[in-house]
Amino acid sequence: MINKSKYGHGDTGHQGAVYSQEFSPSGNLLATCSFDKTIRIWNIHKRTELLCLSGHNLIVSDIKWNSNNNELISGSYDKQIKVWDLNQSEKVSLSSSSSSIMTSNSKSTMAKVVNEFTMPLGFVLHVEYGSTDRNLIYSSSSQNLLCISDKRTKQSPILTIDNKEHGSINSFYNLQDDGYKTFSGDNSGYIKLWDIRK
Secondary structure: OOOOOOOOOOOOOOOOOEEEEEEOOOOOEEEEEEOOOEEEEEEOOOOEEEEEEEOOOOOEEEEEEOOOOOEEEEEEOOOEEEEEEEOOOOOEEOEEEEEEEEOOOOOEEEEEEEEEEEOOOOOEEEEEEOOOOOOEEEEEEOOOEEEEEEOOOOOOOOEEEEOOOOOOEEEEEEOOOOOOEEEEEEOOOOEEEEEOOO
16 A cells, blocks of 8 residues: 545535546546446545546446546446546536536636436446547447447447346456457456457
């Protein structure tokens, strides 16, 4: 354990269990998501909360940054996958009337989610960007599905793989070689290699 101090204090910080955390590619910011239905952005060096993103209606289970530090995707038990458009200047711009940004000094700014997709069945457990095409968003569910959505469309999803024989896909990893292959791990203990072209 490097340091056991809690990020946030008083009226900042998560108000429930933290489900996932992800450093920005620059290494300067940390995104966390929680049982409290929020996503929070932290300044690593100052250990302060910069932003609180709200818009999900249930537990936010997973988050991922894009490679440019300016976008975040989130998956939730409310079956939604949201694409959050963040400015490089530590502000966020999102699209959904129910979504807002709250900074640690309690000043709020309307924010938008630029796109969102609905998981056909089950809670969203894991989200990832495509390894070669960052417009593609992969997600998995508690009801055995591995889905692929495209940010350029409103169709959700464009491809669905059903792992019905072995249960929910808890995690997966997109191989970097050609963008078509994905490893998954499921509830039955199976590790599978999927080729989305087949």
